Amino acid sequence: RAGLGAGLALALASSTFIGASFVLKKKGLLRLCRHGQARAGQGGHAYLREWLWWAGLLCMGVGEAANFAAYAFAPATLVTPLGALSVLVSAVLSSTFLNEQLNVHGKIGCVLSILGSTVMVIHAPQEEEVSSLESMAEKLKDPGFIVFAVCVLVSSLLLIFVAGPRYGQSNVLVYVLVCSAIGSLSVSCVKGLGIALKELFSGKPVLKEPLGWVLLVCLVICISIQINYLNKALDIFNTSVVTPVYYVLFTTAVMMCSTILFKEWQHMVLDNVIGSISGFLTIVSGIFLLHAFRDVPFTPNLLPLFLQPGRADLHPPWSSADRHQSCQHQPLLPSEDKGSQSAEEEK
Numbered sequence: 001r002a003g004l005g006a007g008l009a010l011a012l013a014s015s016t017f018i019g020a021s022f023v024l025k026k027k028g029l030l031r032l033c034r035h036g037q038a039r040a041g042q043g044g045h046a047y048l049r050e051w052l053w054w055a056g057l058l059c060m061g062v063g064e065a066a067n068f069a070a071y072a073f074a075p076a077t078l079v080t081p082l083g084a085l086s087v088l089v090s091a092v093l094s095s096t097f098l099n100e101q102l103n104v105h106g107k108i109g110c111v112l113s114i115l116g117s118t119v120m121v122i123h124a125p126q127e128e129e130v131s132s133l134e135s136m137a138e139k140l141k142d143p144g145f146i147v148f149a150v151c152v153l154v155s156s157l158l159l160i161f162v163a164g165p166r167y168g169q170s171n172v173l174v175y176v177l178v179c180s181a182i183g184s185l186s187v188s189c190v191k192g193l194g195i196a197l198k199e200l201f202s203g204k205p206v207l208k209e210p211l212g213w214v215l216l217v218c219l220v221i222c223i224s225i226q227i228n229y230l231n232k233a234l235d236i237f238n239t240s241v242v243t244p245v246y247y248v249l250f251t252t253a254v255m256m257c258s259t260i261l262f263k264e265w266q267h268m269v270l271d272n273v274i275g276s277i278s279g280f281l282t283i284v285s286g287i288f289l290l291h292a293f294r295d296v297p298f299t300p301n302l303l304p305l306f307l308q309p310g311r312a313d314l315h316p317p318w319s320s321a322d323r324h325q326s327c328q329h330q331p332l333l334p335s336e337d338k339g340s341q342s343a344e345e346e347k
């Protein structure tokens with residue numbers, strides 16, 4: 001219980017830092033755009049000379065470190081859904097510091113994402129116990145995981161070299177899919193390194209194990225790819241759109257990877273299965289509201305008259321003597337029409 005609570009606390013801190021890092025990076029990229037520097041979406045790397053971008057990278061590093069520790073204490077399917085809080089943090093900070101529009105639909109979408117994540121946490125499947133690098137190595141040799149990893153690598157290469165040049169500037173899913181797919185493999189590396197650190201602190205000769213070093217190298221490569229293509233997505237598209245879409249795709253990829261690697265869904269009861277699916281669909285609904293209606297202005301003029309400020313007195317009260325009659329008590333035809341109709345009947 002104590003380890004689970006520590007994992008949840010670290011996951012909450014991670015979401016806060018990661019949500020703030022999106023805003024800081026976007027702020028740095030916007031400053032470069034004002035100075036006429038080459039944009040990251042066009043292949044430029046001038047953001048490496050911007051201190052705001054490095055501040056965002058530092059925040060993301062702290063958040064990822066907290067996330068790293070959280071995966072060592074709690075199951076991946078319990079830690080990953082809490083990343084929805086980064087959607088709320090990023091959306092609020094973006095509307096405050098970046099002047100990005102967050103209408104009523106976006107706010108409802110953020111709330112739905114939080115509620116769905118809560119449901120997923122409550123009904124999260126318990127992963128199979130992996131307590132040593134030897135058992136982790138056996139999991140990584142599973143044919144199902146090998147097929148999944150190959151599919152992720154092939155699809156990422158197709159997105160980078162085929163879909164990226166054609167649709168990367170117009171479709172938010174291209175670069176975000178690359179980050180999410182590679183991120184699912186990075187979570188597996190993080191889980192293995194967390195186990196290695198636990199064994200190292202317990203006095204076992206982990207540094208002599210080649211698996212730990214292989215996982216470290218793979219983690220560095222995966223994080224580098226994620227940072228590069230996440231910067232491109234942030235430079236081209238709205239932050240309040242990139243963050244939640246990235247969260248949904250990343251969560252889906254991690255759930256699939258954890259299910260294949262740790263066999264988490266084999267011993268779940270029916271109510272937990274229904275709860276997990278319902279929570280995920282709630283998150284998807286929230287993301288749809290946030291993404292589909294991001295450019296729809298929602299002004300007070302669209303509200304009913306009695307909810308609009310300063311216009312509640314346009315309609316006279318029901319108690320006044322001059323109130324309008326109900327439509328049910330009004331004649332179906334005007335008086336002149338009724339007169340003409342009676343004259344025709346007399347003829």
